[in-house]
Amino acid sequence: MTKTLRIPLIFAAVVALAACETTGPILTTKDIQTIGQVAAAASGKSKEESEQVGQGAGNVAGAFSPLPYDKERDLGGTIAIKAFANQGPRYADDKLQYYVNLVGLSVARRSARPEVEYSFAVIADDDINAFAGPGGYIFVTTAAVRAMRNEAELAGVLAHEIAHVTERHMNQMLRRNQAINGFVQIGNALDENARAAGELAKQGEDILFNRGYDQRFEYEADAVGLELATSAGYDARGLRDFVARIGQEKGKSGGWGSTHPASSDRVARMDQLLVSQGLTELGGAVNADRFRAATASLAAN
Amino acid sequence: MKLPVRWMAIVAAAGVMLAAGSAAFSQTRGGTPKTVYVKGSSAIVRTGPATNAPQLATVGKGTALAVVGTASQRWKVRLPDGRQGFITQISTTPDPPSASDRKLAGVLRDDRGAGEMGAGPSMRGVSATAEAAAGTELIPMKAVADAKAMEELAKSIKPADIDMFLQEGKVVAP
Numbered sequence: 001m002t003k004t005l006r007i008p009l010i011f012a013a014v015v016a017l018a019a020c021e022t023t024g025p026i027l028t029t030k031d032i033q034t035i036g037q038v039a040a041a042a043s044g045k046s047k048e049e050s051e052q053v054g055q056g057a058g059n060v061a062g063a064f065s066p067l068p069y070d071k072e073r074d075l076g077g078t079i080a081i082k083a084f085a086n087q088g089p090r091y092a093d094d095k096l097q098y099y100v101n102l103v104g105l106s107v108a109r110r111s112a113r114p115e116v117e118y119s120f121a122v123i124a125d126d127d128i129n130a131f132a133g134p135g136g137y138i139f140v141t142t143a144a145v146r147a148m149r150n151e152a153e154l155a156g157v158l159a160h161e162i163a164h165v166t167e168r169h170m171n172q173m174l175r176r177n178q179a180i181n182g183f184v185q186i187g188n189a190l191d192e193n194a195r196a197a198g199e200l201a202k203q204g205e206d207i208l209f210n211r212g213y214d215q216r217f218e219y220e221a222d223a224v225g226l227e228l229a230t231s232a233g234y235d236a237r238g239l240r241d242f243v244a245r246i247g248q249e250k251g252k253s254g255g256w257g258s259t260h261p262a263s264s265d266r267v268a269r270m271d272q273l274l275v276s277q278g279l280t281e282l283g284g285a286v287n288a289d290r291f292r293a294a295t296a297s298l299a300a301n
Numbered sequence: 302m303k304l305p306v307r308w309m310a311i312v313a314a315a316g317v318m319l320a321a322g323s324a325a326f327s328q329t330r331g332g333t334p335k336t337v338y339v340k341g342s343s344a345i346v347r348t349g350p351a352t353n354a355p356q357l358a359t360v361g362k363g364t365a366l367a368v369v370g371t372a373s374q375r376w377k378v379r380l381p382d383g384r385q386g387f388i389t390q391i392s393t394t395p396d397p398p399s400a401s402d403r404k405l406a407g408v409l410r411d412d413r414g415a416g417e418m419g420a421g422p423s424m425r426g427v428s429a430t431a432e433a434a435a436g437t438e439l440i441p442m443k444a445v446a447d448a449k450a451m452e453e454l455a456k457s458i459k460p461a462d463i464d465m466f467l468q469e470g471k472v473v474a475p
Contacts, residue, residue: 080451085444090451101455102466109463110474119455121447137451151470233472285472 069135073117075170076135080121083139088125091142096122099294103151104138104158107232112166112224120158128246132161134170146298147246151287155232156239160225167224169217222270226279235286236279240270337376337393339364344393346386350375357386361441363398382442 084090091097097120104120118136125141132138138161140154148154164170222239230236247263274280292299342362347354350372358380360366366388370377375387467473 080448084447090447121451233474282475
């Protein structure tokens with residue numbers, strides 16, 4: 001068998017076996033590692049090369065397994081520390097931090113993953129942004145809170161971030177990287193030409209993951225978030241109104257604007273959902289007065 | 302024509318030396334400076350003036366240290382968190398840092414042992430990763446403390462607190 005034929009065959013086998021991992025525990029990562037190793041040895045590779053192929057195959061397969069909760073928490077903790085180090089310190093208003101946690105936990109208890117130990121923090125940052133680390137560490141900037149008008153908007157934004165956690169979006173992003181590493185490892189073993197290995201990794205990325213995949217996650221988080229905030233008892237339009245407002249204030253959307261799809265698209269999709277799901281008819285709490293009182297220190301600064 | 306040029310050079314050199322001497326002297330002439338700032342990307346503060354004294358903390362560039370005394374070419378200083386220790390004088394400058402140099406300012410790492418810090422059992426997640434992160438990167442201790450505070454606050458909130466909060470705000474699940 002020629003080398004050009006062997007490489008795609010081994011890849012196809014690994015992808016097929018790895019895909020099986022998503023449907024059920026047909027084969028373990030260790031099994032796939034062994035199969036990759038045997039396949040490479042059969043195709044005339046040395047022992048060392050075969051071991052490397054096996055390891056790469058195991059990594060690809062492992063990439064499709066869910067990240068265990070304790071690992072998710074460790075990763076989230078590290079990201080939390082880095083967020084405070086690089087994005088901004090925790091905003092010095094204990095009452096506001098407590099209030100944001102109460103709103104966040106009220107929504108999170110209705111989520112698909114209520115067992116996650118969620119925690120929320122307002123960070124001092126002039127960029128309008130909110131983001132979620134794995135394991136339930138959720139952040140919202142002072143600029144974002146300033147741009148909100150009521151508790152329903154805060155609940156909506158936090159619900160969107162909680163949705164990233166419940167849908168394990170970060171996990172999926174990390175899996176992609178792990179899969180690419182696996183492919184690079186196989187590519188390196190099969191062909192010493194680094195450029196060829198890199199090209200194979202790119203092909204693997206194109207096959208397994210389409211571009212614009214982050215946007216899909218954002219739309220998904222909007223949809224899940226709308227439902228989540230509503231199920232907790234908040235006005236369903238909170239997230240939609242916030243996104244629409246910061247979209248209108250061109251140039252002020254900061255990190256949220258650069259990491260999320262266009263506001264107009266998101267608002268249009270949410271409007272559609274609000275109508276089709278009948279969410280606006282449910283009413284729900286808005287609590288503008290309580291929000292104003294809790295965020296008074298931000299208004300004063 | 303060569304003589305005046307030579308003399309001018311000598312006078313200029315003397316001027317430079319006098320200026321340098323004056324600058325060096327000005328640091329000590331008026332007594333001990335009230336505040337010094339860390340010069341390098343980081344510096345070690347020890348519990349005593351000896352070179353082998355236990356490390357108290359690692360401080361970042363631009364960290365302001367209040368000088369409370371001197372000993373053996375070292376300043377006895379007060380850290381931003383109030384603790385006192387010793388730092389070599391050559392690691393510091395009396396000139397305040399520029400805004401860009403203040404990025405690393407602060408206590409980067411607490412170098413005391415866990416026992417001395419009074420640390421209890423490791424907090425799940427944050428504490429373990431904080432240790433790892435602080436060990437490999439220059440992460441300000443404030444960031445680690447912020448992450449712990451974030452986690453502790455959420456843990457302190459009981460389901461009954463949430464129930465009361467929802468009730469007060471008339472937030473009712475449909």
